Amino acid sequence: MIRFPDDFVWGSSTSGPQSEGRLPDDGKGDNTWDYWFRQAPEKFHNQVGPEVTSTFYEHYETDLDYLLETGHTAFRTSIQWSRLIPDGDGEVNPKAVDFYRKVFEGVKARGIELLVNLYHFDLPMALELKGGWVERSTVLAYERYARLCFEMFGDLVDRWITFNEPIVPVECGYFYQLHYPATVDPKAGIQVAYHTQLASSLAVKACHELIPDSKIGIVLNLTPAYPRSQHPADVKAARIAELFQAKSFLDPSVKGAYPQELIDLIRMHDLTPAYQAEDLEVIRENCVDYLGVNYYQPLRVAAPRYAANPEAPFFPSVYFDHYEMPGRKMNPHRGWEIYERGVYDIAQNLKKNYGNIEWLLTENGMGVEGEEKFRKNGQIQDDYRIEFIKGHLLELHRAIQEGANCKGYLVWTFIDCWSWLNSYKNRYGLVELDLTDQSRRIKKSGLWFKQLSQNNGF
Numbered sequence: 001m002i003r004f005p006d007d008f009v010w011g012s013s014t015s016g017p018q019s020e021g022r023l024p025d026d027g028k029g030d031n032t033w034d035y036w037f038r039q040a041p042e043k044f045h046n047q048v049g050p051e052v053t054s055t056f057y058e059h060y061e062t063d064l065d066y067l068l069e070t071g072h073t074a075f076r077t078s079i080q081w082s083r084l085i086p087d088g089d090g091e092v093n094p095k096a097v098d099f100y101r102k103v104f105e106g107v108k109a110r111g112i113e114l115l116v117n118l119y120h121f122d123l124p125m126a127l128e129l130k131g132g133w134v135e136r137s138t139v140l141a142y143e144r145y146a147r148l149c150f151e152m153f154g155d156l157v158d159r160w161i162t163f164n165e166p167i168v169p170v171e172c173g174y175f176y177q178l179h180y181p182a183t184v185d186p187k188a189g190i191q192v193a194y195h196t197q198l199a200s201s202l203a204v205k206a207c208h209e210l211i212p213d214s215k216i217g218i219v220l221n222l223t224p225a226y227p228r229s230q231h232p233a234d235v236k237a238a239r240i241a242e243l244f245q246a247k248s249f250l251d252p253s254v255k256g257a258y259p260q261e262l263i264d265l266i267r268m269h270d271l272t273p274a275y276q277a278e279d280l281e282v283i284r285e286n287c288v289d290y291l292g293v294n295y296y297q298p299l300r301v302a303a304p305r306y307a308a309n310p311e312a313p314f315f316p317s318v319y320f321d322h323y324e325m326p327g328r329k330m331n332p333h334r335g336w337e338i339y340e341r342g343v344y345d346i347a348q349n350l351k352k353n354y355g356n357i358e359w360l361l362t363e364n365g366m367g368v369e370g371e372e373k374f375r376k377n378g379q380i381q382d383d384y385r386i387e388f389i390k391g392h393l394l395e396l397h398r399a400i401q402e403g404a405n406c407k408g409y410l411v412w413t414f415i416d417c418w419s420w421l422n423s424y425k426n427r428y429g430l431v432e433l434d435l436t437d438q439s440r441r442i443k444k445s446g447l448w449f450k451q452l453s454q455n456n457g458f
């Protein structure tokens, strides 16, 4: 039997834009996803947009009961900035305050630890129209929004989170065209990354001022970068991949400063963002209290096969090629590699290089396309998901035995949810959502997860 520490929590993560849905009179403003879906629905899988989602806005009471039925002792969701402040920096929407207070009270009334994230890829459209994260004014609007959240909900939230996977909107919005503004603009991308970090540090500062006994962290996808071989060129590729993908937010968030090698590389490409000298002090003095770590698959890289075209726009990937390791274990239903050992390696890295900071595994899970084919006698028999979770928990347990400071495991996600351009393509839930009538049914993994939580292990 694998047993976890007594204070270890079990639960799941979701986000506001992926679960709440939208009603005509709810007062929510547009975020970039609402706008983009209206402009280009063909980009979204099966043309299902963010207004559908799993209708948590209407059904939160019954959904919160599902948390208990699936053994949750912790639950993470996010506030939608565009619901609380429809234009991003103006009036507060009283219906949103009422909604979030009721949801958070509902979580607490069920005896569940509550983690609340302030930003999950969802910028209010009115701010995007003014330049979005490229502009410093967005940093100040975010700081105001964060302060309002701490004041209005600080009595209910156990752990705050400033951003979820902040590197993703940078990569997807300014390099790979998968998030709005879907442009290729490296200079803007680096500026956005810098402004996001500054906003995060300002939120940490505000949280510590307004609610001194609370904890605030940031959620990062800390996928280790594994080199193809120990050849120095492959090792260098992995080091630089990790600089851009992980350390760009990990180091300023936990250590209060950017790695010198990253600063030098950015300067070499003439991409140094606009900043003010006092910003660096804000970043230095306002480190997070804990980390959330999302882990799905490893990043494997090799030295680039070709020299970069000096005239092409800069991409971090000029320093590394993605590498498919022969014989890797796959989740064939999502096309992602499964490498459980990644969890252990993340834990070792945090222990050795980041002062063994407290952390939670805030996302880990198995997306499955066409999951209805696994239904038997009315229930999804997702043994593959149970095996996936067990495999990662074995590695996490091994790391904890060796001193890792991990306080909980949150699966992605509790009810199948809408996922950006992928919409409902990949199902991750412990609970199945039937999109035709919005009915919910607990999957086999949901029942197993309850036992896992009750036994504090397996």
Ligand code: BG6
Binding pocket: 015, 018, 164, 165, 294, 363, 367, 412, 418, 419, 420, 422, 426
């Ligand atoms: C995570 C994001 O990285 O991946 C979630 O934080 C997202 O918002 C999840 O839904 C799953 O992504 P996908 O593309 O497999 O549906």
